Amino acid sequence: MNEEQLRKALHDASGEVRPQREMLHRAQLQAAHRRRRRDTATAAVGGALLTAVVLVGIGPLGGSNDPTSPPGSPGTTEVQLATRLEATEPVGRTEQTTQRPSLLVGAAASGRLVMIDPVTGKTKRLLAKLDEGTLAGGLSLSPSSDRLYFDVRGEDTCQSEIRSISTSGGEVTVVADGANPALAQDGRLLALSRRRGCGAAAAVVVRDISSGTERVVADGATIGASDVAALSWSANGRQLLIDFRFDNGRPNRLTVVEADGSSTLETAIVLGPSSDAAVNTVWEWGSFVDNDTVLVSERCCATNDGNSETSRMLLVDIAGRVETVVANGNLRKTHTRMSADQSGQHLLYLSGQDLMASDFGSRPAPLAAGLVGATWR
Amino acid sequence: MTTVLGVFARTPPLDDELVVALFEDQAPALLRAVRLMVDDPQDAEEIVQEAFAKLLTSRKRMRQLENAPAYLRSATFNLARDHLRRRGSARRKQHLLSAEEHAVSAETIVARQAQNNDVVAALRLLPERQRECLVLRYFMALSEAEIADTLAISKGSVKTHTSRGMAALQATLGAER
Numbered sequence: 001m002n003e004e005q006l007r008k009a010l011h012d013a014s015g016e017v018r019p020q021r022e023m024l025h026r027a028q029l030q031a032a033h034r035r036r037r038r039d040t041a042t043a044a045v046g047g048a049l050l051t052a053v054v055l056v057g058i059g060p061l062g063g064s065n066d067p068t069s070p071p072g073s074p075g076t077t078e079v080q081l082a083t084r085l086e087a088t089e090p091v092g093r094t095e096q097t098t099q100r101p102s103l104l105v106g107a108a109a110s111g112r113l114v115m116i117d118p119v120t121g122k123t124k125r126l127l128a129k130l131d132e133g134t135l136a137g138g139l140s141l142s143p144s145s146d147r148l149y150f151d152v153r154g155e156d157t158c159q160s161e162i163r164s165i166s167t168s169g170g171e172v173t174v175v176a177d178g179a180n181p182a183l184a185q186d187g188r189l190l191a192l193s194r195r196r197g198c199g200a201a202a203a204v205v206v207r208d209i210s211s212g213t214e215r216v217v218a219d220g221a222t223i224g225a226s227d228v229a230a231l232s233w234s235a236n237g238r239q240l241l242i243d244f245r246f247d248n249g250r251p252n253r254l255t256v257v258e259a260d261g262s263s264t265l266e267t268a269i270v271l272g273p274s275s276d277a278a279v280n281t282v283w284e285w286g287s288f289v290d291n292d293t294v295l296v297s298e299r300c301c302a303t304n305d306g307n308s309e310t311s312r313m314l315l316v317d318i319a320g321r322v323e324t325v326v327a328n329g330n331l332r333k334t335h336t337r338m339s340a341d342q343s344g345q346h347l348l349y350l351s352g353q354d355l356m357a358s359d360f361g362s363r364p365a366p367l368a369a370g371l372v373g374a375t376w377r
Numbered sequence: 378m379t380t381v382l383g384v385f386a387r388t389p390p391l392d393d394e395l396v397v398a399l400f401e402d403q404a405p406a407l408l409r410a411v412r413l414m415v416d417d418p419q420d421a422e423e424i425v426q427e428a429f430a431k432l433l434t435s436r437k438r439m440r441q442l443e444n445a446p447a448y449l450r451s452a453t454f455n456l457a458r459d460h461l462r463r464r465g466s467a468r469r470k471q472h473l474l475s476a477e478e479h480a481v482s483a484e485t486i487v488a489r490q491a492q493n494n495d496v497v498a499a500l501r502l503l504p505e506r507q508r509e510c511l512v513l514r515y516f517m518a519l520s521e522a523e524i525a526d527t528l529a530i531s532k533g534s535v536k537t538h539t540s541r542g543m544a545a546l547q548a549t550l551g552a553e554r
Contacts, residue, residue, distance in 0.1 A: 001496075001547050003515065009496040010516040014409035023426045024400040030426075031433030038434075328419070363423075 026325060030361065033293075033315060033323040037345065037360075100359065100376070101341040103145045103167065107135040107373040109353055113150060113165065118376055121355070121367035128165055128172055136160055137337055137350075137373030138180040138231075141167070142187050145377050149181035149190065158198035162190075176207060176214075180231040182240075183209075184259070185342075191217075191240055191259070193228035202228045204242050206259060217261040218268075220244055223253065230337070232287040233259065235344065241271070241286050241294060254286045254296065256318055272320060273298070283316070285349075287338040292318050295326070295347055297335040311335060313349060315361065327356070327364045341376050348374050395442065400429065403446055407453045410512050413497055414457050424460060428452040450517075450527045454509055461505065499549040506530070507542030514539050 001009070104118040105127070111134055113127040130152065138151040149164045160179040165172045175181070178192035190209055195202040201221035207214045217240060220228070225244035229252065232241050237259060244253040254271040257263045271294060273281045283296040294316050301309040311329030314322050326347060329335045333352035340347050347358040348367075355374050356364035368374070404425055411421040428449050500508055506528070513524045514535075524535045 001550055003543070006496070006511070006543070006546065007515045007518075009494070010413060010500075010512065013494050013497045014413050014516065017405055017408045017412065019400070019404040019408050019422070019425065021397075021400075023404065023422060024397065024429060027426045027429035028396070028433055030430035034430070034434045 026322075029322060030324045034361065100346055100357075101343075102377075103141065104374065104376040105139055105141065105148055105167070106355065106368060106371045107137050107139055107150060108370050109133065109135075109372050110370065111135055113148070115167070116355075116368055116374070118357075118367075123368075125169075127167065127169060135372055136179055137371075138162075138182075139373045139375040140181045140183045140190075141375055141377040142183055143185060143342075143377075144187065149175065149183060150373075151179040151181055151192075156197060158195060158200070162192055176212075178205065180228055182231045182233055184233045184237045185235060186237060189237070189259070191231050191233060193231055193242075195220075195227060199226075201225060202244070204228060204231060204240065204257070206240075206261075215261055217259060218242055218255070218257045218265055220265070222265050224250075225253065230285050230287060232339070234288045234292075235290045239288075239291075241288050243284055243286055251282050252284045254283050254294075269318060271296070271316070271318060283314075285336050285338045287340060289315060289340040289344040289347070293323060293344070294318060295338040295340060295349070297329070297338060297349065299329075299335075313338070313347075313358075313364070324361045326358050326361055337373050339375050346376065348376060350374070396433065399442075399445055399449075403449050404429070406517060407449060410516055411453060411457050413500060413512050413516060414508060415460055416501070420460060424456045425453055427456055447523075447526060450513075450519075451529070454513075454527060458505055458509070495550060496546075499546050502549060503542050503545055506534075506538045507545065510535055510538040511542045511546070 100118040102118065104116045106114050106116045108114060109132070111130040111132045113130070113135065114123045115125040115127060116122070117124050127148065134152050136151040136153050140149045141147070142149075146167055147164055148167055149162055151160050151162050153160050159177065162175040162178050162181045163172050164175050175190070176192060176194075178194040180191075180193045182191040183189070184191070188209055190207045191204060192207060193202050193204050201219070202225050203216050203220055204218040205214045206217050220226070223244065224246060226247045227245040228242055229245050230241075230243040233239070234241070239256050240259050242255050242257060244255060246252070255265060256269040256271060257265065258268075271286060272283050281298060281300040283298050286294045286296040289295050296314050296316055298312045298314050299310065309331070311331055311333075313326040313329060313335060315324040315326060316322050330351055333354075335349055335351055337348070337350045339349070345360055347361075347364070349356050349364070350371060350373070351366075353370050353372065354366050355368040355371050357367045358364040407425045407428065408421055411424050412418060415421050415424070431452050432445060432448055500511065503511070509528055510524055513519045513527060514521075519527065521532045521535045521539075524539075525532045528535070530538075
């Protein structure tokens with residue numbers, strides 16, 4: 001084979017390809033999303049530095065050497081994060097080595113609550129051991145990462161209980177009846193879902209951790225919802241995203257409600273694919289990433305064998321526009337338990353029982369296996 | 378060019394004509410080149426899409442539009458290399474990431490079969506640098522200097538990889554025939 005033959009063979013082999021304009025559109029959405037995130041991170045760092053200058057009374061150049069700042073403090077993490085972002089952005093690599101959240105907790109199908117190394121995925125420490133299959137998979141860490149809230153199935157499978165444990169170990173304490181614990185960013189309010197037995201409607205309740213007072217912010221009975229699959233707070237603590245489920249094969253309903261209970265489910269925002277998407281496309285297991293971006297699992301068009309024809313993990317805005325395709329999912333698995341860390345940069349979800357992690361919207365990689373839930377902060 | 382730079386000095390609108398023109402000019406060749414190196418057309422599309430996303434993310438690069446084709450080439454080949462390494466690593470670890478997170482559609486299988494000729498198969502057996510040099514030289518028709526820029530290696534290395542790759546390809550195809 002000479003050079004000319006190779007040239008012709010390569011041209012023939014590569015085939016006639018006409019890239020769809022949709023490709024460019026997706027790239028533009030991804031870029032817009034990343035620019036917005038970077039700007040937010042930079043603004044946060046600017047604010048943190050300004051605060052440091054004002055409070056500590058040191059010059060900007062001396063700030064980074066402040067020996068009193070603990071290495072794991074939120075401010076330090078933000079600074080490191082943004083610095084790495086600026087330094088590594090875009091170099092043509094999909095994997096970025098930027099620092100991940102320091103604390104990752106997983107609920108195993110075996111009933112073990114474990115601390116997991118966020119980088120290697122190896123189990124670092126056993127927090128608690130419950131009976132196999134009792135952990136429902138809902139997990140939420142307190143803002144200071146010192147306490148973990150999790151849900152446990154009751155003997156009646158339609159009822160469950162929220163418990164908590166210190167992340168340094170110790171006694172498990174019962175918090176309330178309910179499932180899907182989600183702590184607000186300030187750590188004072190705990191959102192949870194609750195149903196009073198099989199056949200009863202599900203409601204979402206916000207509970208004051210210190211006083212124990214509760215108020216119902218979304219009553220599933222008004223729309224006939226029988227359960228809640230996922231629950232998360234917007235970063236500013238004003239809204240809750242609820243994945244309502246229904247009996248009788250009705251599709252789920254991803255709803256954004258006001259956390260103060262001022263909205264009604266009849267008028268609340270319902271998050272779903274735009275009208276030009278496939279009719280049977282479903283967005284589910286949504287989780288807020290910031291104030292207006294949500295990580296969802298999209299599946300489309302169930303087949304006779306029960307598999308989906310398409311499965312994607314998407315970052316979408318609450319108007320229902322797709323910002324980023326994070327991953328194409330395995331059609332043989334269900335994709336659940338979407339979550340993001342505090343910065344909104346590091347995403348987690350379960351592919352079956354495999355934990356997948358994505359940094360900055362890069363293609364997710366498997367981190368651990370055998371889990372029914374995970375969260376990091 | 379002043380006008381072009383002026384346009385990109387501001388945040389470009391999503392449907393900017395220049396971006397569309399750049400895409401239509403560059404994407405077909407990049408996509409075909411990547412399809413020679415990775416075996417899944419969907420992966421190839423994602424790689425090229427990601428290269429454009431990286432370009433569009435950087436306002437600085439958007440202001441240097443004349444460098445965009447070179448940047449896109451460079452990013453695309455880096456991404457393809459990462460993809461192949463990750464895939465190899467994943468297979469070694471038996472994580473089956475490729476199969477798992479990118480389940481194969483019927484369309485993909487047909488496309489794979491269409492691509493699956495001797496030359497491409499032999500090309501994919503080559504070490505990554507040799508493969509990249511051959512694709513850039515004989516498919517994208519780049520000069521040695523342009524290949525060196527794209528892969529961030531010296532012109533001497535480009536010559537070495539190209540000639541070794543060509544020899545290996547001839548040996549493989551000769552042995553099969």
